[in-house]
Amino acid sequence: MPELPEVETVVRGLNNKIINRIIFKIQTSNHKLRLAYPKNFAEQLINQKIIKVWRRAKYIICQLSNDVCLIMHLGMSGKINIGVQNDNLPKHTHFTLHLDNGESLYFNDPRRFGLITTCEYSKLFEHKLLAHMGAEPLTEELTIDYLLEKFKTRNGPIKTTLMDNKIIVGVGNIYASESLFLARISPLLPAKQLTKVQLTKLILAIKSTLEKAIKLGGSTLKDYRNAEDNKGYFQNEFNVYGRDQQNCLLCNEIIVKLNQAGRATYYCIKCQK
């Protein structure tokens, strides 16, 4: 999916585009996303003003004037864009919010791993999807002590553990590989074996990788676009992701690709120990 930087970029775009707009009509396709739409879906949204847009993990939260939150997750291939109202919808447009300024929000998701639902604001953090989410990596929640505690029973490799949302949210397949390279830690190292020094490096690496990616508008591998239809540029800054068989930018060693828990991992066997 869009990982944390991409979702953050989408959220920032939505804040430019849809705040204070009123929803006057919604449309859904016949296809179900990861969850069925809630009953009373339209009633919860129609005539409501969009007050605030933010994110928790990779969930996009649109707070409405009736204290209902519209929750959207982009899955692997979800895209949101804002444009003039148009009946000629691109293939895989599953959800449309028609706004009072002649524009619409379009949710397009070919693979349908995305998710759209609603929740009352007062119950948001108890919501099944959000209740067990781990630390936000760009906040002070992510500390050495926190990771020591979470990792102490984890014998699995640090790369897959890093992608476990119950520990840290928002770090997906790209940023896990990139952060580990920056921290000079092997993706194969069991999480419980990381020293305090390595955890310090890892936390700094995660934060700086995500922050830099946000600055560059995220990564566009194939077709990621933000809400304003711009590409991201962080893919030009990858040190290891997708660079297998190429030379390490630091030591010239050949970058290795391997499979961990069904996902591709890229790393430098010389730099990362």
Place this chain on the structure above:
DNA sequence: ACTTATTCCTGCGTGC
């Protein structure tokens, strides 16, 4: 309780 495999989908590149 942890860890891996499977599952939900479409689309694209590769190789035969």
Place this chain on the structure above:
DNA sequence: TGCACGCAGGAATAAG
């Protein structure tokens, strides 16, 4: 050109 195959930014669930 066509087809089979593998793989893709996620994450819940099942199974070991």
